Amino acid sequence: MTKAQIKFFQALSRQKYRKEYNAYLVEGYKNAKEWLQADCRISHIAASATWIADNRALIAAHPEATLIAAEDFELEKISALQTAQEVVLVVESPAQDTILPATGAWSLLLEKVQDPGNMGTIIRTADWFGISTIICSPDCVEVYNPKVVQATMGSLLRVRILEMELQDFLAQNQAPLYAACLSGEDIRNVQQPEPGIIAMGNESRGLSAGLLEAASHKITIPSRGRAESLNVSVATGIICAALTLQS
Template identity: 50%
Template sequence: MAEGDKIVPELLQEGVPVKEVYATAAWISTHRTLLDRTPGVRVTEVDEHVLKQLSALTTPNQALALLDIPAATDITPGSLKGTVSLALETIQDPGNLGTIIRIADWFGIRQIICSPDCVDAYNPKTIQATMGSIARVRILESEILPFLQQAGVPSYAATLHGNDITQFSKLEEGIILIGNESRGLSDAVIGASTHKITIPRLGGAESLNAGVAAGIICGRLLI
Protein backbone atom coordinates (compact mmCIF):
# COMPACT_ATOMS: atom_id res chain seq x y z
CA MET A 1 0.00 0.00 0.00
CA ALA A 2 1.37 3.42 -0.98
CA GLU A 3 -0.08 6.72 0.16
CA GLY A 4 0.60 10.24 -0.93
CA ASP A 5 -0.47 12.95 -3.34
CA LYS A 6 3.03 12.81 -4.87
CA ILE A 7 3.97 9.15 -4.37
CA VAL A 8 0.97 7.64 -6.17
CA PRO A 9 1.48 9.64 -9.41
CA GLU A 10 5.19 8.83 -9.39
CA LEU A 11 4.50 5.11 -9.08
CA LEU A 12 2.01 5.30 -11.94
CA GLN A 13 4.51 7.19 -14.13
CA GLU A 14 7.26 4.65 -13.43
CA GLY A 15 5.08 1.74 -14.52
CA VAL A 16 4.95 0.04 -11.12
CA PRO A 17 2.18 -2.62 -11.09
CA VAL A 18 -0.54 -0.55 -9.41
CA LYS A 19 -3.79 -2.50 -9.09
CA GLU A 20 -6.16 0.00 -7.52
CA VAL A 21 -6.25 3.67 -6.62
CA TYR A 22 -8.56 5.13 -4.00
CA ALA A 23 -8.68 8.90 -4.20
CA THR A 24 -10.78 12.01 -3.73
CA ALA A 25 -12.71 13.48 -6.65
CA ALA A 26 -10.36 16.48 -6.73
CA TRP A 27 -7.25 14.27 -6.93
CA ILE A 28 -8.77 12.14 -9.69
CA SER A 29 -9.69 15.23 -11.69
CA THR A 30 -6.19 16.67 -11.34
CA HIS A 31 -4.54 13.42 -12.47
CA ARG A 32 -7.06 12.33 -15.08
CA THR A 33 -4.55 12.38 -17.96
CA LEU A 34 -2.09 10.19 -16.07
CA LEU A 35 -4.82 7.75 -15.04
CA ASP A 36 -6.03 7.51 -18.63
CA ARG A 37 -2.49 6.57 -19.71
CA THR A 38 -2.37 3.65 -17.26
CA PRO A 39 -5.12 1.24 -18.34
CA GLY A 40 -5.88 -1.67 -16.09
CA VAL A 41 -5.75 0.39 -12.90
CA ARG A 42 -9.08 0.43 -11.13
CA VAL A 43 -9.83 3.91 -9.74
CA THR A 44 -12.35 4.32 -6.95
CA GLU A 45 -13.54 7.74 -5.84
CA VAL A 46 -13.87 7.99 -2.07
CA ASP A 47 -14.53 10.74 0.46
CA GLU A 48 -11.78 11.96 2.75
CA HIS A 49 -13.33 10.24 5.77
CA VAL A 50 -13.13 6.89 3.92
CA LEU A 51 -9.47 7.53 3.07
CA LYS A 52 -8.84 8.20 6.74
CA GLN A 53 -10.27 4.79 7.57
CA LEU A 54 -8.12 3.11 4.93
CA SER A 55 -4.96 5.03 5.73
CA ALA A 56 -2.08 3.83 7.89
CA LEU A 57 -1.10 7.46 8.47
CA THR A 58 -2.18 9.83 11.21
CA THR A 59 -2.92 12.48 8.58
CA PRO A 60 -4.18 10.79 5.40
CA ASN A 61 -3.45 12.10 1.91
CA GLN A 62 -5.84 12.45 -1.02
CA ALA A 63 -4.78 9.22 -2.74
CA LEU A 64 -3.88 5.67 -1.80
CA ALA A 65 -2.66 2.93 -4.14
CA LEU A 66 -2.68 -0.84 -3.80
CA LEU A 67 0.24 -2.50 -5.59
CA ASP A 68 1.50 -5.96 -6.37
CA ILE A 69 4.79 -6.73 -4.63
CA PRO A 70 7.38 -6.98 -7.44
CA ALA A 71 8.57 -10.41 -8.49
CA ALA A 72 11.83 -11.63 -6.96
CA THR A 73 14.70 -9.55 -8.29
CA ASP A 74 17.44 -11.04 -10.45
CA ILE A 75 20.34 -9.49 -8.50
CA THR A 76 23.16 -12.02 -8.17
CA PRO A 77 26.65 -11.60 -6.70
CA GLY A 78 28.16 -11.79 -10.17
CA SER A 79 25.91 -9.01 -11.49
CA LEU A 80 27.45 -6.33 -9.27
CA LYS A 81 30.62 -5.85 -11.31
CA GLY A 82 31.01 -2.22 -12.35
CA THR A 83 28.22 -1.03 -10.05
CA VAL A 84 27.81 0.39 -6.55
CA SER A 85 25.31 -1.32 -4.25
CA LEU A 86 24.09 -0.97 -0.70
CA ALA A 87 23.82 -3.95 1.64
CA LEU A 88 21.81 -3.59 4.85
CA GLU A 89 22.06 -5.87 7.85
CA THR A 90 19.21 -6.03 10.38
CA ILE A 91 17.77 -2.55 9.73
CA GLN A 92 14.67 -2.50 11.95
CA ASP A 93 13.00 0.88 11.48
CA PRO A 94 10.78 1.19 8.37
CA GLY A 95 11.50 4.92 8.20
CA ASN A 96 15.24 4.23 8.13
CA LEU A 97 14.89 1.65 5.38
CA GLY A 98 12.66 3.93 3.31
CA THR A 99 15.10 6.80 3.75
CA ILE A 100 18.02 4.60 2.65
CA ILE A 101 16.09 3.51 -0.46
CA ARG A 102 15.48 7.19 -1.23
CA ILE A 103 19.18 7.96 -0.69
CA ALA A 104 20.14 5.12 -3.03
CA ASP A 105 17.87 6.55 -5.71
CA TRP A 106 19.35 10.05 -5.24
CA PHE A 107 22.89 8.79 -5.74
CA GLY A 108 22.05 6.49 -8.65
CA ILE A 109 22.38 3.22 -6.74
CA ARG A 110 20.06 0.75 -8.43
CA GLN A 111 20.15 -2.23 -6.04
CA ILE A 112 19.98 -2.85 -2.30
CA ILE A 113 20.58 -6.21 -0.62
CA CYS A 114 18.67 -6.60 2.66
CA SER A 115 19.33 -9.32 5.21
CA PRO A 116 16.26 -11.49 5.95
CA ASP A 117 15.92 -9.90 9.40
CA CYS A 118 15.57 -6.37 8.00
CA VAL A 119 12.17 -4.71 8.24
CA ASP A 120 9.93 -5.48 5.26
CA ALA A 121 10.82 -3.26 2.29
CA TYR A 122 7.13 -3.22 1.35
CA ASN A 123 5.86 -2.16 4.76
CA PRO A 124 3.52 0.84 4.14
CA LYS A 125 5.69 3.04 6.36
CA THR A 126 8.78 2.05 4.39
CA ILE A 127 7.03 2.78 1.09
CA GLN A 128 5.93 6.16 2.43
CA ALA A 129 9.48 7.06 3.45
CA THR A 130 10.87 6.22 0.00
CA MET A 131 8.77 9.04 -1.54
CA GLY A 132 8.43 7.02 -4.74
CA SER A 133 12.06 5.83 -4.98
CA ILE A 134 10.91 2.24 -4.41
CA ALA A 135 9.94 2.32 -8.11
CA ARG A 136 13.56 2.77 -9.23
CA VAL A 137 15.60 0.71 -6.75
CA ARG A 138 15.63 -3.09 -6.84
CA ILE A 139 15.47 -4.88 -3.49
CA LEU A 140 16.89 -8.33 -2.84
CA GLU A 141 16.52 -10.27 0.41
CA SER A 142 19.61 -12.36 1.04
CA GLU A 143 22.01 -13.40 3.78
CA ILE A 144 24.71 -10.75 3.61
CA LEU A 145 27.83 -12.80 4.42
CA PRO A 146 27.63 -15.43 1.63
CA PHE A 147 26.54 -12.75 -0.84
CA LEU A 148 29.54 -10.65 0.11
CA GLN A 149 31.91 -13.58 -0.22
CA GLN A 150 30.74 -14.29 -3.78
CA ALA A 151 30.36 -10.73 -5.08
CA GLY A 152 33.91 -10.26 -6.36
CA VAL A 153 33.85 -6.49 -5.74
CA PRO A 154 35.29 -4.37 -2.90
CA SER A 155 33.11 -3.92 0.17
CA TYR A 156 33.02 -0.99 2.57
CA ALA A 157 31.76 -1.70 6.09
CA ALA A 158 30.53 1.32 8.07
CA THR A 159 31.95 1.04 11.60
CA LEU A 160 32.93 3.35 14.45
CA HIS A 161 36.57 2.31 14.21
CA GLY A 162 37.40 2.19 10.52
CA ASN A 163 39.42 4.36 8.18
CA ASP A 164 38.37 7.98 7.61
CA ILE A 165 36.03 8.10 4.57
CA THR A 166 37.58 11.40 3.48
CA GLN A 167 40.75 9.48 2.66
CA PHE A 168 39.01 7.37 -0.01
CA SER A 169 38.74 8.32 -3.67
CA LYS A 170 35.45 8.22 -5.59
CA LEU A 171 33.90 4.78 -5.54
CA GLU A 172 33.28 3.27 -8.98
CA GLU A 173 32.50 -0.30 -7.92
CA GLY A 174 31.66 -1.97 -4.64
CA ILE A 175 29.18 -2.66 -1.86
CA ILE A 176 28.55 -0.18 0.97
CA LEU A 177 27.52 -2.02 4.14
CA ILE A 178 25.22 -0.41 6.72
CA GLY A 179 24.29 -2.21 9.95
CA ASN A 180 21.63 -2.31 12.62
CA GLU A 181 20.59 0.98 14.25
CA SER A 182 21.90 0.05 17.71
CA ARG A 183 24.41 -2.78 17.14
CA GLY A 184 25.87 -1.90 13.76
CA LEU A 185 27.23 -4.62 11.48
CA SER A 186 27.97 -8.11 12.77
CA ASP A 187 31.59 -9.05 13.42
CA ALA A 188 31.39 -11.68 10.67
CA VAL A 189 30.30 -9.18 8.02
CA ILE A 190 32.89 -6.62 9.16
CA GLY A 191 35.56 -9.31 9.03
CA ALA A 192 34.57 -10.32 5.50
CA SER A 193 34.62 -6.75 4.16
CA THR A 194 37.65 -5.45 2.27
CA HIS A 195 37.51 -1.96 3.84
CA LYS A 196 36.36 -0.64 7.22
CA ILE A 197 35.19 2.97 6.97
CA THR A 198 34.22 5.64 9.49
CA ILE A 199 32.63 9.07 9.25
CA PRO A 200 34.95 11.44 11.18
CA ARG A 201 33.38 12.53 14.48
CA LEU A 202 33.97 16.13 15.53
CA GLY A 203 31.55 16.29 18.46
CA GLY A 204 30.36 14.09 21.28
CA ALA A 205 27.48 12.09 19.73
CA GLU A 206 27.86 8.36 20.31
CA SER A 207 26.56 7.31 16.90
CA LEU A 208 24.57 8.34 13.83
CA ASN A 209 21.15 7.27 12.58
CA ALA A 210 21.55 4.54 9.95
CA GLY A 211 19.87 6.61 7.24
CA VAL A 212 21.96 9.68 8.03
CA ALA A 213 25.15 7.61 7.98
CA ALA A 214 24.22 6.07 4.63
CA GLY A 215 23.59 9.53 3.18
CA ILE A 216 26.92 10.94 4.39
CA ILE A 217 28.88 7.92 3.15
CA CYS A 218 27.22 7.95 -0.27
CA GLY A 219 27.72 11.71 -0.56
CA ARG A 220 31.42 11.36 0.19
CA LEU A 221 32.23 8.23 -1.82
CA LEU A 222 30.05 8.67 -4.90
CA ILE A 223 30.48 12.34 -5.88
Protein backbone atom coordinates (compact mmCIF):
# COMPACT_ATOMS: atom_id res chain seq x y z
CA MET A 1 0.00 0.00 0.00
CA THR A 2 1.15 3.53 -0.66
CA LYS A 3 1.40 6.08 2.14
CA ALA A 4 -1.48 8.00 0.57
CA GLN A 5 -3.69 4.90 0.55
CA ILE A 6 -2.90 4.15 4.19
CA LYS A 7 -3.66 7.75 5.14
CA PHE A 8 -6.99 7.61 3.25
CA PHE A 9 -8.13 4.43 5.01
CA GLN A 10 -7.03 5.78 8.39
CA ALA A 11 -8.96 9.01 7.83
CA LEU A 12 -12.20 7.06 7.45
CA SER A 13 -12.01 5.94 11.07
CA ARG A 14 -13.09 9.52 11.91
CA GLN A 15 -16.61 10.84 11.32
CA LYS A 16 -15.32 14.14 9.93
CA TYR A 17 -13.62 12.41 7.02
CA ARG A 18 -16.40 9.88 6.46
CA LYS A 19 -18.64 12.85 5.77
CA GLU A 20 -16.01 14.63 3.68
CA TYR A 21 -15.32 11.59 1.48
CA ASN A 22 -18.89 10.28 1.64
CA ALA A 23 -17.54 6.82 2.44
CA TYR A 24 -17.12 4.36 5.30
CA LEU A 25 -15.14 1.25 6.22
CA VAL A 26 -16.33 -2.37 6.28
CA GLU A 27 -13.95 -4.87 7.89
CA GLY A 28 -13.71 -8.63 8.21
CA TYR A 29 -14.50 -11.68 6.10
CA LYS A 30 -18.20 -12.03 6.88
CA ASN A 31 -19.04 -8.34 6.59
CA ALA A 32 -16.96 -7.95 3.43
CA LYS A 33 -18.82 -10.86 1.84
CA GLU A 34 -22.19 -9.27 2.72
CA TRP A 35 -21.24 -5.92 1.19
CA LEU A 36 -19.55 -7.41 -1.88
CA GLN A 37 -22.71 -9.40 -2.63
CA ALA A 38 -24.97 -6.38 -2.13
CA ASP A 39 -26.01 -3.60 -4.47
CA CYS A 40 -23.56 -0.96 -3.27
CA ARG A 41 -20.60 0.85 -4.73
CA ILE A 42 -17.18 -0.05 -3.34
CA SER A 43 -14.23 2.20 -4.12
CA HIS A 44 -11.36 0.23 -2.52
CA ILE A 45 -10.64 -3.33 -1.42
CA ALA A 46 -7.53 -3.79 0.73
CA ALA A 47 -6.86 -7.41 1.62
CA SER A 48 -4.25 -10.05 2.26
CA ALA A 49 -2.94 -12.01 -0.72
CA THR A 50 -4.61 -15.14 0.66
CA TRP A 51 -8.02 -13.45 0.91
CA ILE A 52 -7.69 -12.09 -2.63
CA ALA A 53 -6.81 -15.52 -4.02
CA ASP A 54 -9.80 -17.11 -2.27
CA ASN A 55 -12.37 -14.49 -3.29
CA ARG A 56 -11.77 -13.72 -6.96
CA ALA A 57 -15.46 -14.09 -7.85
CA LEU A 58 -16.56 -11.55 -5.23
CA ILE A 59 -13.88 -9.12 -6.34
CA ALA A 60 -14.84 -9.51 -10.01
CA ALA A 61 -18.39 -8.35 -9.20
CA HIS A 62 -16.98 -4.91 -8.35
CA PRO A 63 -14.80 -3.74 -11.25
CA GLU A 64 -15.21 -0.17 -9.95
CA ALA A 65 -13.09 -0.98 -6.88
CA THR A 66 -9.35 -0.40 -6.60
CA LEU A 67 -7.84 -3.69 -5.40
CA ILE A 68 -4.89 -3.39 -3.01
CA ALA A 69 -2.82 -6.36 -1.84
CA ALA A 70 -1.86 -5.46 1.71
CA GLU A 71 0.65 -6.89 4.15
CA ASP A 72 -0.46 -7.79 7.67
CA PHE A 73 1.25 -4.76 9.20
CA GLU A 74 -0.52 -2.49 6.69
CA LEU A 75 -3.91 -4.00 7.54
CA GLU A 76 -3.14 -3.31 11.19
CA LYS A 77 -2.42 0.33 10.33
CA ILE A 78 -5.67 0.90 8.44
CA SER A 79 -8.01 -1.05 10.72
CA ALA A 80 -10.38 1.01 12.87
CA LEU A 81 -11.05 -2.01 15.09
CA GLN A 82 -9.08 -3.40 18.01
CA THR A 83 -8.13 -6.51 16.03
CA ALA A 84 -7.07 -6.08 12.41
CA GLN A 85 -9.01 -8.04 9.78
CA GLU A 86 -7.82 -9.71 6.57
CA VAL A 87 -9.96 -7.46 4.38
CA VAL A 88 -11.09 -3.83 4.59
CA LEU A 89 -13.51 -2.22 2.15
CA VAL A 90 -14.19 1.44 1.45
CA VAL A 91 -17.89 1.75 0.63
CA GLU A 92 -19.61 4.83 -0.76
CA SER A 93 -22.28 6.11 1.63
CA PRO A 94 -25.83 5.98 0.24
CA ALA A 95 -27.87 9.13 -0.19
CA GLN A 96 -29.68 10.29 2.95
CA ASP A 97 -33.04 8.53 3.08
CA THR A 98 -36.07 10.78 3.63
CA ILE A 99 -38.98 8.42 2.91
CA LEU A 100 -41.12 7.93 6.01
CA PRO A 101 -42.03 4.40 7.14
CA ALA A 102 -45.05 2.79 5.53
CA THR A 103 -48.24 2.82 7.57
CA GLY A 104 -49.17 -0.52 9.05
CA ALA A 105 -45.53 -1.52 9.50
CA TRP A 106 -43.34 -1.63 12.58
CA SER A 107 -40.44 0.79 12.87
CA LEU A 108 -37.95 1.78 15.56
CA LEU A 109 -37.26 5.26 16.89
CA LEU A 110 -34.00 5.86 18.78
CA GLU A 111 -33.26 8.90 20.92
CA LYS A 112 -29.65 9.63 21.89
CA VAL A 113 -28.44 6.03 21.65
CA GLN A 114 -24.71 6.69 21.78
CA ASP A 115 -22.88 3.39 22.24
CA PRO A 116 -21.69 1.93 18.89
CA GLY A 117 -22.15 -1.66 20.05
CA ASN A 118 -25.72 -0.97 21.15
CA MET A 119 -26.57 0.78 17.88
CA GLY A 120 -25.15 -2.04 15.78
CA THR A 121 -26.97 -4.68 17.80
CA ILE A 122 -30.26 -2.77 17.53
CA ILE A 123 -29.91 -2.56 13.74
CA ARG A 124 -29.24 -6.31 13.61
CA THR A 125 -32.22 -6.95 15.90
CA ALA A 126 -34.49 -4.85 13.69
CA ASP A 127 -33.39 -6.91 10.69
CA TRP A 128 -34.18 -10.15 12.56
CA PHE A 129 -37.73 -9.03 13.35
CA GLY A 130 -38.40 -7.66 9.86
CA ILE A 131 -38.30 -4.00 10.90
CA SER A 132 -37.03 -2.17 7.84
CA THR A 133 -36.81 1.42 9.14
CA ILE A 134 -35.08 3.04 12.11
CA ILE A 135 -35.50 6.74 12.85
CA CYS A 136 -32.53 8.19 14.76
CA SER A 137 -32.24 11.52 16.51
CA PRO A 138 -29.26 13.60 15.27
CA ASP A 139 -27.44 13.00 18.56
CA CYS A 140 -27.38 9.21 18.15
CA VAL A 141 -24.04 7.61 17.33
CA GLU A 142 -23.36 7.70 13.59
CA VAL A 143 -24.39 4.43 11.95
CA TYR A 144 -21.25 4.38 9.75
CA ASN A 145 -18.97 4.35 12.79
CA PRO A 146 -16.75 1.27 12.18
CA LYS A 147 -17.84 -0.36 15.44
CA VAL A 148 -21.51 0.09 14.51
CA VAL A 149 -20.93 -1.35 11.03
CA GLN A 150 -19.09 -4.33 12.51
CA ALA A 151 -21.84 -5.04 15.05
CA THR A 152 -24.61 -5.00 12.43
CA MET A 153 -23.10 -8.06 10.70
CA GLY A 154 -24.55 -6.95 7.36
CA SER A 155 -27.96 -5.84 8.62
CA LEU A 156 -27.10 -2.21 7.86
CA LEU A 157 -27.60 -3.15 4.20
CA ARG A 158 -31.22 -4.16 4.83
CA VAL A 159 -32.45 -1.58 7.35
CA ARG A 160 -33.16 2.01 6.29
CA ILE A 161 -31.82 4.67 8.64
CA LEU A 162 -33.54 8.06 8.81
CA GLU A 163 -31.75 10.77 10.76
CA MET A 164 -34.04 13.63 11.70
CA GLU A 165 -35.38 15.68 14.59
CA LEU A 166 -37.77 13.33 16.34
CA GLN A 167 -40.45 15.93 16.98
CA ASP A 168 -40.47 16.75 13.25
CA PHE A 169 -40.90 13.06 12.46
CA LEU A 170 -43.71 12.60 14.98
CA ALA A 171 -45.52 15.62 13.56
CA GLN A 172 -45.67 13.84 10.19
CA ASN A 173 -46.43 10.35 11.46
CA GLN A 174 -49.73 9.31 13.04
CA ALA A 175 -48.88 5.69 13.82
CA PRO A 176 -49.12 4.44 17.43
CA LEU A 177 -46.03 5.27 19.49
CA TYR A 178 -44.91 2.61 21.99
CA ALA A 179 -42.48 4.30 24.38
CA ALA A 180 -40.25 2.16 26.59
CA CYS A 181 -39.96 3.41 30.17
CA LEU A 182 -39.72 2.01 33.69
CA SER A 183 -43.19 3.27 34.65
CA GLY A 184 -45.08 1.87 31.66
CA GLU A 185 -47.64 -0.91 31.29
CA ASP A 186 -46.39 -4.48 31.58
CA ILE A 187 -45.60 -5.43 28.00
CA ARG A 188 -47.20 -8.84 28.54
CA ASN A 189 -50.57 -7.10 28.84
CA VAL A 190 -50.34 -5.48 25.40
CA GLN A 191 -52.48 -7.75 23.24
CA GLN A 192 -52.69 -7.67 19.42
CA PRO A 193 -50.92 -4.30 19.16
CA GLU A 194 -51.47 -2.15 16.10
CA PRO A 195 -48.15 -1.85 14.22
CA GLY A 196 -46.43 1.44 14.90
CA ILE A 197 -43.24 2.97 16.28
CA ILE A 198 -41.21 1.44 19.11
CA ALA A 199 -39.30 4.23 20.86
CA MET A 200 -36.11 3.48 22.79
CA GLY A 201 -34.06 6.03 24.68
CA ASN A 202 -30.57 6.90 25.84
CA GLU A 203 -28.58 4.23 27.68
CA SER A 204 -28.59 6.10 31.00
CA ARG A 205 -31.44 8.62 30.79
CA GLY A 206 -34.09 6.84 28.74
CA LEU A 207 -36.60 8.77 26.64
CA SER A 208 -37.11 12.50 27.01
CA ALA A 209 -40.24 13.92 28.63
CA GLY A 210 -41.42 15.22 25.24
CA LEU A 211 -41.38 11.77 23.67
CA LEU A 212 -43.08 10.19 26.66
CA GLU A 213 -45.82 12.80 26.44
CA ALA A 214 -46.29 12.03 22.74
CA ALA A 215 -46.60 8.29 23.35
CA SER A 216 -49.90 6.55 22.78
CA HIS A 217 -48.63 3.60 24.85
CA LYS A 218 -46.01 3.58 27.61
CA ILE A 219 -44.61 0.08 28.04
CA THR A 220 -42.13 -1.65 30.32
CA ILE A 221 -40.44 -5.02 30.73
CA PRO A 222 -41.22 -6.29 34.24
CA SER A 223 -38.27 -7.11 36.48
CA ARG A 224 -37.91 -10.03 38.86
CA GLY A 225 -34.42 -9.19 40.05
CA ARG A 226 -32.61 -6.20 41.49
CA ALA A 227 -30.86 -4.75 38.42
CA GLU A 228 -31.50 -1.04 38.02
CA SER A 229 -32.15 -1.26 34.28
CA LEU A 230 -31.65 -3.29 31.11
CA ASN A 231 -29.13 -2.62 28.37
CA VAL A 232 -30.96 -0.72 25.61
CA SER A 233 -30.15 -3.25 22.89
CA VAL A 234 -31.33 -6.14 25.08
CA ALA A 235 -34.52 -4.26 25.95
CA THR A 236 -35.10 -3.50 22.27
CA GLY A 237 -34.91 -7.18 21.40
CA ILE A 238 -37.36 -8.18 24.13
CA ILE A 239 -39.87 -5.48 23.16
CA CYS A 240 -39.58 -6.23 19.44
CA ALA A 241 -40.28 -9.90 20.13
CA ALA A 242 -43.23 -9.14 22.42
CA LEU A 243 -44.91 -6.71 20.01
CA THR A 244 -44.01 -7.67 16.45
CA LEU A 245 -44.54 -11.42 16.79
CA GLN A 246 -48.20 -10.83 17.63
CA SER A 247 -48.95 -9.10 14.33
